[in-house]
Structures are given as C-alpha cells and as structure tokens.
Amino acid sequence: MTDTPDISPIRSAVSKNLGARYRAELRFRAAGLAAVAAAVGILVILLASIISGGLPAFTVNQLELTVELDRELIDPNGDGSEESLRRGGYSRALQDAIRAEFPEVQARRDLRNLFSLYTALNATRLMDDVLENPDLIGSRYDFTMPLADDLDLYLKGLLVEDRTLDTGGVLSLAVEGDEVAISSTETDFRELAAELARVLRARATVLEVQADTLAGLAEGLSGTEAEDLLYDADLNRRRAADIRATLEADAGSLTLDASLPSVIVEVEGRAVALTSLGRNGAAATGRFLIGSEPLAAAADWTLYVIDTPAERRRVSDQLIVWTRALQERGAIRASFNTYLFANADSREPELAGVKGALFGSILTMMITIIISVPIGVFTALYLEEYAPKNRFTALIEVNINNLAAVPSIVFGLLGLAVFINAFGLPRSAPLVGGLVLSLMTLPTVIIATRAALKAVPQSIRQAALAVGASRTQTVFHHVLPLAAPGILTGAIIGLAQAMGETAPLLMIGMVAFIADAPTLGLEGFTEPATVMPVQIFLWSDGAERAWEYRSAAAILVLLALMIGFNALAIYLRRRFERRW
Amino acid sequence: MTDASHNPAELPIKVAARDVTVSYSGKQALHNVSIDIPDRSVTAFIGPSGCGKSTFLRCLNRMNDTIEGAKVGGSLTIDGREINDKSIDPVVLRASVGMVFQKPNPFPKSIYDNVAYGPRIHGLALSRPELDEIVENALRKAGLWDEVSDRLAHPGTSLSGGQQQRLVIARAIAVNPEVILMDEPCSALDPIATARIEELIDELRENYCIIIVTHSMQQAARVSQQTAFFHMGNLVEYGPTEDIFTNPRDSRTQDYITGRFG
Numbered sequence: 001m002t003d004t005p006d007i008s009p010i011r012s013a014v015s016k017n018l019g020a021r022y023r024a025e026l027r028f029r030a031a032g033l034a035a036v037a038a039a040v041g042i043l044v045i046l047l048a049s050i051i052s053g054g055l056p057a058f059t060v061n062q063l064e065l066t067v068e069l070d071r072e073l074i075d076p077n078g079d080g081s082e083e084s085l086r087r088g089g090y091s092r093a094l095q096d097a098i099r100a101e102f103p104e105v106q107a108r109r110d111l112r113n114l115f116s117l118y119t120a121l122n123a124t125r126l127m128d129d130v131l132e133n134p135d136l137i138g139s140r141y142d143f144t145m146p147l148a149d150d151l152d153l154y155l156k157g158l159l160v161e162d163r164t165l166d167t168g169g170v171l172s173l174a175v176e177g178d179e180v181a182i183s184s185t186e187t188d189f190r191e192l193a194a195e196l197a198r199v200l201r202a203r204a205t206v207l208e209v210q211a212d213t214l215a216g217l218a219e220g221l222s223g224t225e226a227e228d229l230l231y232d233a234d235l236n237r238r239r240a241a242d243i244r245a246t247l248e249a250d251a252g253s254l255t256l257d258a259s260l261p262s263v264i265v266e267v268e269g270r271a272v273a274l275t276s277l278g279r280n281g282a283a284a285t286g287r288f289l290i291g292s293e294p295l296a297a298a299a300d301w302t303l304y305v306i307d308t309p310a311e312r313r314r315v316s317d318q319l320i321v322w323t324r325a326l327q328e329r330g331a332i333r334a335s336f337n338t339y340l341f342a343n344a345d346s347r348e349p350e351l352a353g354v355k356g357a358l359f360g361s362i363l364t365m366m367i368t369i370i371i372s373v374p375i376g377v378f379t380a381l382y383l384e385e386y387a388p389k390n391r392f393t394a395l396i397e398v399n400i401n402n403l404a405a406v407p408s409i410v411f412g413l414l415g416l417a418v419f420i421n422a423f424g425l426p427r428s429a430p431l432v433g434g435l436v437l438s439l440m441t442l443p444t445v446i447i448a449t450r451a452a453l454k455a456v457p458q459s460i461r462q463a464a465l466a467v468g469a470s471r472t473q474t475v476f477h478h479v480l481p482l483a484a485p486g487i488l489t490g491a492i493i494g495l496a497q498a499m500g501e502t503a504p505l506l507m508i509g510m511v512a513f514i515a516d517a518p519t520l521g522l523e524g525f526t527e528p529a530t531v532m533p534v535q536i537f538l539w540s541d542g543a544e545r546a547w548e549y550r551s552a553a554a555i556l557v558l559l560a561l562m563i564g565f566n567a568l569a570i571y572l573r574r575r576f577e578r579r580w
Numbered sequence: 581m582t583d584a585s586h587n588p589a590e591l592p593i594k595v596a597a598r599d600v601t602v603s604y605s606g607k608q609a610l611h612n613v614s615i616d617i618p619d620r621s622v623t624a625f626i627g628p629s630g631c632g633k634s635t636f637l638r639c640l641n642r643m644n645d646t647i648e649g650a651k652v653g654g655s656l657t658i659d660g661r662e663i664n665d666k667s668i669d670p671v672v673l674r675a676s677v678g679m680v681f682q683k684p685n686p687f688p689k690s691i692y693d694n695v696a697y698g699p700r701i702h703g704l705a706l707s708r709p710e711l712d713e714i715v716e717n718a719l720r721k722a723g724l725w726d727e728v729s730d731r732l733a734h735p736g737t738s739l740s741g742g743q744q745q746r747l748v749i750a751r752a753i754a755v756n757p758e759v760i761l762m763d764e765p766c767s768a769l770d771p772i773a774t775a776r777i778e779e780l781i782d783e784l785r786e787n788y789c790i791i792i793v794t795h796s797m798q799q800a801a802r803v804s805q806q807t808a809f810f811h812m813g814n815l816v817e818y819g820p821t822e823d824i825f826t827n828p829r830d831s832r833t834q835d836y837i838t839g840r841f842g
Contacts, residue, residue, distance in 0.1 A: 113662075162714060203756075388648075389648060459681060459683060459685035459689065460688075461646075461648075462643070462679075462681060462685065463681070463685040463686075463687060463748070463751075464687070465643065465646060465674065466641065466643065466674055466678065466679035466681070466752070467674070467675075467678070467697060467698040467701070467751060467752070467755065468671050468674040468675035468701065468702060468755060469671070469697075469701055470671050470696060473701055477675075477697070477701075478687060482688065
C-alpha cells in the first residue's frame with residue numbers, strides 16, 4: 001500500500017511513446033502540407049505559363065490603310081451587281097494602298113516583300129465590306145487589317161532581339177551608285193564595330209578549335225575517311241584565317257553579312273541597312289531600304305541593331321524597317337484582338353479565331369447534356385430505387401463501372417461505326433460529336449447519381465412511405481431533390497470532362513479545317529464544326545510561331561469556359577442546398 | 581399462450597393477428613403470432629433486442645414489403661379486413677396506419693410542409709385554408725402548435741429532438757389514421773422530451789389505436805393499457821399491463837421484467 005508508484009503503469013506506458021506519436025503526427029501533417037504546396041505550385045506554374053503564353057494573342061497590331069476603291073477596279077462590269085463586285089480587283093486596291101506608303105519600292109522582289117506586310121486573305125475581307133456596303137465604291141476607304149503574324153510578333157517584342165544605340169554625332173548620307181556612304185561627326189559606330197570584331201574573333205577561334213579536333217580525329221583513321229576530315233579541318237582553318245586577316249588589316253572595314261546582327265540607320269524618313277562598318281567608328285556604307293535621297297546633315301537619327309542575324313529569322317530587315325516606318329507614321333495601331341473571337345479558323349494565324357470552335361463546343365455540349373443527363377439520372381434512379389438485386393442487375397452494374405474506364409478513343413471508334421457508318425449521320429457534325437461524348441459521359445453521370453442517391457438517408461424514404469407515399473412519390477418528392485446537388489456535381493464533372501475531350505472527336509472527323517462557324521441553331525447540329533480542344537490541338541501543330549500564342553489564347557478561352565461552367569454548377573448546388 | 585388472443589379490455593378489437601410468421605431471406609424472425617389489439621388504447625410491445633417486436637410492428641403497415649427478401653405469412657386484419665391480401669394496396673393501408681420511427685425523421689422541408697405532405701399527396705384538402713386547418717389541428721393534437729405556430733416556414737430539422745418527434749407524430753396524425761405505430765419513439769430523447777411524448781401518447785389514446793414498441797419497461801407501465809412480451813420471435817405473454825407487471829404467468833416474462841435478462 002505504501003509503495004504505490006507515482007505514475008500508474010498505463011500512464012508511464014502512454015507517456016513513453018507519447019513523443020513518437022506526436023512526431024508521427026507532425027510528419028504526417030508536414031507531408032500533407034508539402035503535398036498541398038506541390039499541387040498549388042504546379043498549378044501556379046501551369047497557369048502562369050499559359051497566361052504568359054496566351055496574353056500576347058489577345059492584342060493585335062492593325063494596319064490602317066486608306067484604300068482607293070476605284071469604280072472601274074472594283075466593279076469591272078460596271079453594273080454594280082454582286083457578280084461584278086465579286087470579280088473586283090481587291091488585291092490590287094490593297095497593293096496600291098501599300099505602294100502609296102512606299103513609292104520608292106519598284107523591284108518585283110521588293111514589291112512581293114512589301115505585299116507580305118499583310119496576308120492576301122484580307123482582300124476577301126475588303127470584298128465583304130464592299131458587298132455589305134456598296135456605297136463605298138468610288139470612295140477612299142479606311143481599311144483596317146491585322147499585320148502579318150510575324151511582324152505582329154516583332155512589334156510585341158517576341159520575334160527578335162533588338163536594341164537602339166545612343167548616337168551623338170551629326171549624320172550625313174552620300175549616294176554612290178547603289179551604295180550609300182554614311183558618316184558621323186562623332187565615333188558613333190566605334191563600340192558596335194568593336195563588338196562585331198569580338199564576335200568575329202570568337203567565331204575564328206571556334207573554327208580553329210574545330211579544325212584541331214577534326215585533325216586529331218583524322219590521326220586515328222586512314223584512307224578517305226582521314227582525308228575527308230583533314231579537308232574539313234583545312235577548310236575551317238582557312239575560313240578562320242580569312243576572318244583574322246580582315247580583322248588584322250587596320251584600315252579595312254567590317255563587312256556585315258546575314259550571319260551578323262543587322263545594323264540600320266534611320267534618319268528623316270530614310271532607312272539604311274549597313275553593309276560595312278569603318279573601323280574608326282565614324283563611317284559606314286550601306287544601302288537604302290527606304291528613301292533614296294542623300295542627306296547633308298542631320299543630328300537626329302537612330303542607330304538600330306537587330307541582334308538576331310538575318311539568316312536565323314523569318315523576316316527580312318526590309319519588312320522590319322517598313323513596319324517600323326509604318327508605326328512611326330501612325331498607320332499601325334495596337335488594339336484588342338477582336339479577330340480571335342469574331343472569326344472562325346483560318347489558314348493565317350492573324351485572322352484565325354475561336355468562334356467556330358466555341359460554337360461547335362456549345363452545340364456539342366447541348367447534345368451531350370440533352371442525352372447523357374436524363375438517361376444517366378433515370379438509369380441510376382431505376383437501378384438504385386426500383387431494380388431487384390439479382391444477377392442480371394449486378395451484371396449491368398459491373399458493366400457500367402467498366403464503361404467508365406474505357407479509353408475515350410474507343411467511344412470515337414464506336415461513334416464512327418454506329419452513328420456515321422450505320423446510321424449515316426454527317427461527319428464532323430456536333431450532333432455526332434455530342435452523341436459520342438454522351439456515351440463517354442453516361443457512366444460518370446450514372447455512377448455519381450447512384451452515389452448521391454445512396455447518400456440519401458433511408459429514414460427519409462421510410463418516413464415518406466409510412467405517410468402513404470407511393471414509391472415514385474417518395475423518389476420524386478424526397479429522394480431526388482435531396483440527391484440533386486450530388487447529381488449536379490457528378491453531371492458537371494462528366495460534362496467538363498467531355499468538353500475537354502479530343503480523342504473521340506478525331507475519329508468522327510471533327511478535326512477538319514473548318515473556316516465557317518456553325519449556325520447557333522437547329523441546322524447547326526448537322527453542319528461541319530470543330531470544338532475548342534480540337535482547335536487547340538490543330539493550332540498547336542501550326543508551323544508559324546504565332547500559332548503557339550494563338551493556341552495558348554484558345555486554352556485560356558477554354559479554361560474560362562470551364563471555370564464559368566463550374567461556377568454555374570456551384571451556384572446551382574448552393575441554391576438547391578439552401579432550399580432543402 | 582392459450583390466452584394470447586383474448587380481449588383484455590372491454591373495447592372493440594381493432595387489429596387481429598392469427599399465426600403471423602415473418603422470415604427474412606429464409607431466416608424466420610417471427611413464429612405464429614396471434615394477438616387481438618383493442619381500439620382507443622395503448623398497447624406496448626416489450627422484449628429483448630431481436631425478439632421480433634419491431635418486425636411484428638412493421639407487418640401492420642406492410643413496411644416489411646420494402647425490405648428485400650422479407651416474407652410475411654398468416655392472417656392480419658384491421659377492422660376485420662385482411663391487410664396481407666394482394667388486393668390491398670400498401671399505399672392505402674399506410675395512409676390509415678401511421679408510423680413513428682425510433683429516430684425523428686422529419687423531411688428536410690418546412691414544418692408546415694412536413695405536416696401537409698400526407699394530406700397533400702392523398703388529396704385530403706381542396707384548398708389552402710382547409711390544408712392550413714388540417715396542419716394546425718395535427719400540430720395541436722401533437723402538442724406542438726404553441727411552440728411552432730410563429731415559425732411554420734422554418735425547416736423541420738431545425739427543431740429539437742423532442743419537438744422533431746412530435747412533429748413526426750403530427751405528420752402521422754395529419755392524414756387521420758386509425759392506427760398509430762410507434763417504434764421506440766423515445767429512445768433518442770432525453771427524459772423531459774420523453775415525458776412530453778408519453779403525455780401526448782396518453783392524450784392520443786382517446787382517438788386512436790396506438791401500438792408502441794419500447795425497451796423501457798417503466799414506459800410500458802406508464803403509457804400502456806395492454807402489454808405483450810415477445811421473446812425469440814414468439815409472443816410469450818399478452819394481457820393488461822397491470823397483470824403483466826404485477827403477476828406475470830410465464831417465467832420468462834418474470835425474468836425479463838425483474839431484469840434477470842434482456
């Protein structure tokens with residue numbers, strides 16, 4: 001009795017491993033927190049990359065030209081009929097308008113370059129404007145069109161690395177045949193010349209190192225293989241020697257070719273691309289890109305360097321200079337990209353928009369909702385509330401659960417075989433797309449609905465039955481309303497999944513290039529269309545860099561659509577939950 | 581058990597059972613129960629857990645039909661009409677045999693809608709004022725009117741447990757049933773709420789045939805006029821409550837009420 005320990009055995013046993021318990025809890029909490037942080041981090045990175053990729057596509061640089069809609073040119077038959085107007089020379093009208101901006105451009109090659117400031121498809125847009133408003137014929141029409149996609153990216157700073165250097169001297173230009181002699185009263189070109197010399201010297205060193213490596217490799221070989229390597233090594237050495245020779249000659253000037261940065265002097269409406277640079281830094285030669293007149297003296301001039309060499313970019317110095325000049329003159333204006341929303345797909349990225357895909361998605365989702373939600377909910381209701389539990393219903397259940405795990409492309413194959421080949425429904429149509437996606441969504445809706453119905457307490461059913469409600473009354477008055485939020489959530493998850501689905505739609509031909517948006521009406525269901533995810537898939541495949549930004553923008557539109565969809569679901573859920 | 585079917589009170593017989601058997605998926609839960617239950621009185625079913633008293637109660641409004649694999653045999657009449665007959669619609673039967681469950685289970689709707697649900701689906705009220713009257717009457721009979729008359733639009737689930745149980749009773753009597761079945765109606769309530777319900781049962785006795793399943797022998801003694809003791813699926817003893825508690829004939833009844841088992 002007297003030697004009762006201070007701490008009872010159970011207390012000491014518990015306190016012995018108490019520390020381990022708390023540590024385990026701490027570890028678990030840390031792991032959970034880390035998981036959440038990782039998930040949030042990935043989400044943030046994803047969103048940031050999509051948003052930064054997509055935002056540039058939401059603005060567009062537009063070229064505003066005053067087009068002379070000459071009656072003879074636009075209305076060749078002279079009767080103002082639609083047929084005649086359709087044969088008008090709209091391309092000519094646009095070409096004349098851009099030539100008026102740069103009258104000195106005469107050579108065929110230069111002209112072709114000039115006309116690539118905009119895409120030729122704009123002629124059709126001009127025609128549409130005229131057809132819509134024939135009063136324009138004979139007038140001067142201020143026509144707005146998107147700048148060519150590469151130049152648009154250039155103006156957004158996404159295409160090339162460039163900079164403008166400080167200048168201090170007074171510039172003069174002297175014309176000598178094709179060449180322009182440029183001189184400044186200060187040594188404005190000196191730093192640039194030194195920099196280019198460094199670039200060339202580094203290039204020579206690389207060539208020499210490569211030559212040594214090749215020669216080293218040749219030592220271990222014999223016959224033609226060794227000869228080839230030695231020949232290449234010799235070639236590299238000679239090219240390096242050439243570079244060094246020009247650099248060593250003090251008086252010699254640096255020749256600027258397509259492998260070096262482009263240097264452009266802009267002065268008083270003229271633009272000169274430098275072809276060589278004097279080592280003293282005060283003189284250079286070049287050729288006119290804009291203008292042709294000599295200049296006695298000008299203190300206000302710009303030395304513009306495009307660091308990305310001409311051979312490594314898609315746009316020439318000429319196009320860049322014209323774009324800069326047009327921007328200087330106020331003919332280019334950045335604005336919100338309405339083409340992205342007002343247009344359907346196009347071959348040219350600057351004119352491509354999501355309207356067609358958006359309408360296609362809406363029509364497809366309408367079919368999916370109309371088919372999959374009622375069928376899914378009623379199937380689940382029957383299975384859960386009415387069907388006897390026997391082997392046959394068990395088989396159905398297992399099959400429904402399996403169906404949810406079937407790869408979506410299989411549903412596409414099924415749709416192709418059944419809806420298109422057997423039923424003869426049109427290809428590429430939202431009707432077929434919606435049917436295929438309904439098949440895919442059905443299991444999700446059924447499973448979610450059954451779970452929601454199971455969650456309704458049995459006591460509610462008993463209460464209703466005990467008051468004398470029939471089974472159907474019990475289901476529709478009590479069970480279904482209570483399960484509605486869960487059903488809604490399941491249906492939305494299924495539909496959101498369907499909205500982002502590409503694979504099954506590829507099988508039924510919704511992957512085609514479709515330049516017209518389907519009608520938002522009954523006939524739209526059978527018109528060829530595509531949907532948002534397929535549009536993104538198609539665009540991301542495009543060769544031009546602008547497609548990259550377009551697809552990111554389309555992803556943002558799809559994301560916005562999804563968020564809107566989910567917000568609607570949450571709102572509906574809340575409303576139902578408040579009522580009950 | 582020879583006297584199981586005799587009429588203990590001088591009251592007309594409401595419910596008569598003859599050789600009622602129930603089995604769930606082949607497992608027999610109730611063996612040949614025969615009993616006569618009088619009108620306008622309270623009959624209590626007592627017995628240990630799993631003795632079949634709730635099973636028998638569920639036979640009376642055919643709630644066993646909703647249980648998969650349940651089979652009911654024998655004859656059960658209410659006012660002389662067979663209720664196990666195929667020709668009797670369980671919906672019609674349940675409208676005249678109300679039931680109150682162990683746990684209060686009001687619908688997640690307003691108090692008013694809870695009580696009005698039965699009259700609505702059975703078309704008992706032709707107009708809104710008529711329905712209002714039915715609801716008020718039912719709530720008054722259930723002794724809840726004074727507590728909820730100013731908040732009929734509030735959800736029924738916002739009431740306290742005892743109030744919810746009275747609301748459920750109001751819901752049951754709103755369709756004006758002949759028999760009210762109560763399956764351990766006070767087991768989830770505190771003593772004060774229990775007393776309130778017991779009072780209510782006593783009041784309702786005037787108009788209805790009430791059958792109550794209870795685990796509390798004190799409750800059976802307090803509220804019932806007749807008591808039936810079930811054991812292992814058999815009706816062991818049935819008689820006036822006073823007799824059962826003071827002078828049980830069967831040794832099993834004796835053991836149960838004195839607390840030797842169960």
